[in-house]
Amino acid sequence: MPGFLQRFMPRDGDFFVLFRKQAENIVSGANAFTSMLEHYTGVPEQVQRVKAIEHQGDEITHQIFRKLNQTFITPFDREDMHELCGTMDDVIDLIDAAASRFVLYRVDRVRSGTIDLTKVLAAATAELSCAVHAMESPDKALQHVIEINRLENESDRICRTLIAQLFEEEKDPVQIIKWKEIFEVIETAVDKCEDVSNVIESVILKNA
Amino acid sequence: MPGFLQRFMPRDGDFFVLFRKQAENIVSGANAFTSMLEHYTGVPEQVQRVKAIEHQGDEITHQIFRKLNQTFITPFDREDMHELCGTMDDVIDLIDAAASRFVLYRVDRVRSGTIDLTKVLAAATAELSCAVHAMESPDKALQHVIEINRLENESDRICRTLIAQLFEEEKDPVQIIKWKEIFEVIETAVDKCEDVSNVIESVILKNA
Amino acid sequence: MPGFLQRFMPRDGDFFVLFRKQAENIVSGANAFTSMLEHYTGVPEQVQRVKAIEHQGDEITHQIFRKLNQTFITPFDREDMHELCGTMDDVIDLIDAAASRFVLYRVDRVRSGTIDLTKVLAAATAELSCAVHAMESPDKALQHVIEINRLENESDRICRTLIAQLFEEEKDPVQIIKWKEIFEVIETAVDKCEDVSNVIESVILKNA
Numbered sequence: 022m023p024g025f026l027q028r029f030m031p032r033d034g035d036f037f038v039l040f041r042k043q044a045e046n047i048v049s050g051a052n053a054f055t056s057m058l059e060h061y062t063g064v065p066e067q068v069q070r071v072k073a074i075e076h077q078g079d080e081i082t083h084q085i086f087r088k089l090n091q092t093f094i095t096p097f098d099r100e101d102m103h104e105l106c107g108t109m110d111d112v113i114d115l116i117d118a119a120a121s122r123f124v125l126y127r128v129d130r131v132r133s134g135t136i137d138l139t140k141v142l143a144a145a146t147a148e149l150s151c152a153v154h155a156m157e158s159p160d161k162a163l164q165h166v167i168e169i170n171r172l173e174n175e176s177d178r179i180c181r182t183l184i185a186q187l188f189e190e191e192k193d194p195v196q197i198i199k200w201k202e203i204f205e206v207i208e209t210a211v212d213k214c215e216d217v218s219n220v221i222e223s224v225i226l227k228n229a
Numbered sequence: 230m231p232g233f234l235q236r237f238m239p240r241d242g243d244f245f246v247l248f249r250k251q252a253e254n255i256v257s258g259a260n261a262f263t264s265m266l267e268h269y270t271g272v273p274e275q276v277q278r279v280k281a282i283e284h285q286g287d288e289i290t291h292q293i294f295r296k297l298n299q300t301f302i303t304p305f306d307r308e309d310m311h312e313l314c315g316t317m318d319d320v321i322d323l324i325d326a327a328a329s330r331f332v333l334y335r336v337d338r339v340r341s342g343t344i345d346l347t348k349v350l351a352a353a354t355a356e357l358s359c360a361v362h363a364m365e366s367p368d369k370a371l372q373h374v375i376e377i378n379r380l381e382n383e384s385d386r387i388c389r390t391l392i393a394q395l396f397e398e399e400k401d402p403v404q405i406i407k408w409k410e411i412f413e414v415i416e417t418a419v420d421k422c423e424d425v426s427n428v429i430e431s432v433i434l435k436n437a
Numbered sequence: 438m439p440g441f442l443q444r445f446m447p448r449d450g451d452f453f454v455l456f457r458k459q460a461e462n463i464v465s466g467a468n469a470f471t472s473m474l475e476h477y478t479g480v481p482e483q484v485q486r487v488k489a490i491e492h493q494g495d496e497i498t499h500q501i502f503r504k505l506n507q508t509f510i511t512p513f514d515r516e517d518m519h520e521l522c523g524t525m526d527d528v529i530d531l532i533d534a535a536a537s538r539f540v541l542y543r544v545d546r547v548r549s550g551t552i553d554l555t556k557v558l559a560a561a562t563a564e565l566s567c568a569v570h571a572m573e574s575p576d577k578a579l580q581h582v583i584e585i586n587r588l589e590n591e592s593d594r595i596c597r598t599l600i601a602q603l604f605e606e607e608k609d610p611v612q613i614i615k616w617k618e619i620f621e622v623i624e625t626a627v628d629k630c631e632d633v634s635n636v637i638e639s640v641i642l643k644n645a
Contacts, residue, residue, distance in 0.1 A: 184333065
């Protein structure tokens with residue numbers, strides 16, 4: 022099946038360029054976030070770096086929407102492109118939301134296990150970028166889609182374990198409120214990676 | 230109006246078979262959950278039973294999506310079928326999410342009132358199954374849609390009362406965090422039954 | 438570009454009348470809610486007033502859905518009209534959800550800063566109403582869309598500040614749970630105003 026979307030490339034190359042740019046921006050965001058938790062100093066500046074990446078994401082999202090609204094023939098279903106763009110925007114928004122909570126909640130040290138969850142998020146964004154880059158080679162793209170689903174299950178399992186541990190180990194309810202939300206926001210970011218992969222899978226199957 | 234969808238049956242019978250199977254699976258999940266709260270022993274095993282039902286639901290969801298992506302003419306709007314399938318999947322996911330929290334949060338006894346809420350959920354899933362089975366007889370299906378709306382209002386009322394009681398009676402903030410979330414997840418499962426019924430109503434009105 | 442939708446008016450005027458009615462109803466809800474916080478006595482009665490406005494919103498939503506399902510040619514994309522109607526319904530639902538929590542959680546005094554957030558919500562609904570009324574004059578409507586985006590950023594900023602203050606000033610975890618949720622529900626109502634404005638922007642760009 023490789024190449025099934027190539028026939029649209031001369032006309033609609035820009036859409037793919039923008040989607041790839043957006044995917045790479047998401048990977049940068051996830052890496053900047055992981056790196057912040059691994060080197061937990063100068064946190065407000067590191068959160069600002071994630072926020073700057075999120076702003077760039079907004080810019081790309083608007084470019085895609087504008088182009089989408091002004092283009093008559095799109096490389097695949099307009100509605101699916103809209104959904105792809107919207108779900109990719111959700112991923113970077115949630116990475117920013119997770120990072121910013123470390124400043125907002127004045128978190129002074131990172132709980133053990135948090136980085137395990139964040140690494141799964143970073144891995145899911147890397148697979149997401151591979152899937153977006155491989156959209157013209159469906160068989161390859163579907164491998165990445167399957168891997169994202171596996172990572173989502175893993176993040177779900179880790180998140181549940183972290184929350185169970187939190188309720189057992191932490192006695193301060195205020196800390197429970199803060200950390201439960203942090204874990205859930207990170208896990209939701211991985212969920213959104215799966216939403217992106219679902220759109221990609223659906224586009225590929227429709228065009229197969 | 231009865232029979233308005235029958236003309237599609239020879240060709241698309243399988244879709245209806247799959248939607249009915251999904252609806253019956255949701256009813257099983259809601260009943261297994263209610264039964265767990267009524268006989269609150271061997272909880273981890275009972276939660277595993279709900280989880281197994283949720284896995285079966287995932288299987289059916291994927292069957293429908295695959296079939297949908299490979300079928301040119303669908304019995305009703307492709308987009309509505311997608312929505313119907315997705316919202317039904319949300320219902321069983323949330324039933325599983327509610328059940329699993331009893332293990333995750335090490336809940337040792339069921340708060341009074343919880344079963345009242347769960348029974349409304351079970352009733353809503355039973356109506357949902359009736360509505361799905363009656364999709365070829367719009368007048369009958371619409372009766373079940375109305376009943377689901379009524380049950381959603383009831384679950385909303387019960388959930389609010391339970392949360393108000395929780396804040397008044399429970400002094401331990403950790404217990405408040407856990408139970409507030411349990412009540413909200415159950416109520417959200419009923420909300421999702423209403424989302425399913427909204428799709429059914431819309432399909433019926435469009436085809437009337 | 439003014440007047441681009443006028444050609445549909447003789448045929449589909451009712452849709453615009455209903456959308457305008459819905460927008461005005463949302464403004465009433467936001468104003469009743471702000472007024473309740475400014476004059477914090479007879480709270481249950483004031484919450485009932487907001488709830489009554491929400492019920493009227495439900496009525497208008499159902500009228501639009503019914504009309505939509507029975508109309509063959511719509512003034513703009515059926516799907517966008519559905520989305521517009523659904524997101525407007527979400528705004529008034531969330532205003533009601535915010536108001537009702539003051540009774541549910543037996544809030545005896547309004548925390549400082551809450552009204553600042555509510556005023557941004559009221560301003561966003563006023564802009565939303567202007568945008569809906571100006572849908573036939575795209576250039577004017579887009580000005581209101583931009584203003585709604587600005588107000589959403591402002592509400593996000595205020596909400597984060599209020600939650601950070603809450604964690605610093607309030608020592609009672611139960612109060613933190615209640616107020617964090619109140620702030621988040623109000624902020625989500627403003628988010629939903631932005632969702633409405635996104636639909637309006639998309640409709641305008643498509644028809645430009």
